[in-house]
Amino acid sequence: MRLRKKWWARPEMAADDKAIIEPFDKKGTWHEIFGNDHPIHLELGCGKGQFIATLAKKNPHINYIAIDLKDEVLVFVLRKINELGLTNVRLIPMFIERVDEVFAEGEIEKIYINFCNPWPKASHNKRRLTHPRFLTKYKGFIKPHTEVWFKTDDDELFEASLSYFEEEGFQETYRTFDLGASGFTENIQTEYEEKFSSFGVKIKFGIFSWKGDA
Numbered sequence: 001m002r003l004r005k006k007w008w009a010r011p012e013m014a015a016d017d018k019a020i021i022e023p024f025d026k027k028g029t030w031h032e033i034f035g036n037d038h039p040i041h042l043e044l045g046c047g048k049g050q051f052i053a054t055l056a057k058k059n060p061h062i063n064y065i066a067i068d069l070k071d072e073v074l075v076f077v078l079r080k081i082n083e084l085g086l087t088n089v090r091l092i093p094m095f096i097e098r099v100d101e102v103f104a105e106g107e108i109e110k111i112y113i114n115f116c117n118p119w120p121k122a123s124h125n126k127r128r129l130t131h132p133r134f135l136t137k138y139k140g141f142i143k144p145h146t147e148v149w150f151k152t153d154d155d156e157l158f159e160a161s162l163s164y165f166e167e168e169g170f171q172e173t174y175r176t177f178d179l180g181a182s183g184f185t186e187n188i189q190t191e192y193e194e195k196f197s198s199f200g201v202k203i204k205f206g207i208f209s210w211k212g213d214a
C-alpha cells in the first residue's frame, strides 16, 4: 500500500486519545485505558480499517486494538471510528515486531491477521506475521483458548502457515481454501479482500486456537 507521506497525520493522531502514540509503557494497563473489563481483541496490520470499524460497531462489548506501521492509513481509521462514534477501538502506530513489549500475559483474547505481506523469498519468511518467530511473541500475551483468525490470498503463505501454527501448538479449528464459497457466515471483508475477490482470487482462511502452556 503506497501512500504519500502526510505530515499532518501524526499530529492529528496525537491529539486524539484513541490513538496510542506511546504504547510501550501501557503493558498491563489496557483494560484501564478502555475503562472496562471487556475482552480485548487485536488486529495486526489493519490497513485502512474497514474490518476493525465494522467489527467494533457490531460488538460494542468487545474492545479492539488495531496496529499498523503507517500513520498515513491509521489517520483514516481514526476518522472512520470517530464518524461512527466508536469508543471501543484504540489504534497503535508501531512495528508489529515489538508487539510483545506492549501487552502483558493474558491481556489479549483474540488476534486477527488479514492479508499480511507473504514475504515469498525464503530468506524473508521469518518476517511473516504467522511465522513461529511471531507466534512465540503472541503466546506471551494471549489468554489460553485464544483464537487467531488468519486470512490471505496467498496459497504458499497459507500452506506454510498451517505448519507454523501446528509447530507452535495451535490447534486448527477451521480451514477453508475458498472463504467466499465456504458458507462461513461471520466473515467481514477487508479492503484487500474486496480487491482480490473482485479479481476472482480465492481467499484462504483458518482459525487456530492456542490451548495455553501445559
Ligand SMILES: C[S@@+](CC[C@H](N)C(=O)[O-])C[C@H]1O[C@@H](n2cnc3c(N)ncnc32)[C@H](O)[C@@H]1O
Pocket: 001, 044, 045, 046, 047, 048, 067, 068, 069, 070, 073, 094, 095, 096, 097, 114, 115, 116, 117, 190, 191, 192, 193
Ligand atoms: C497488505 S496490507 C493489508 C491491510 C488490511 N489488513 C486489509 O486486509 O485490507 C498490510 C498492512 O500491514 C501493515 N504492515 C505490514 N508489515 C507491518 C509491520 N511489520 N508492522 C506493522 N504494520 C505492518 C502495512 O502498513 C499494511 O497497512
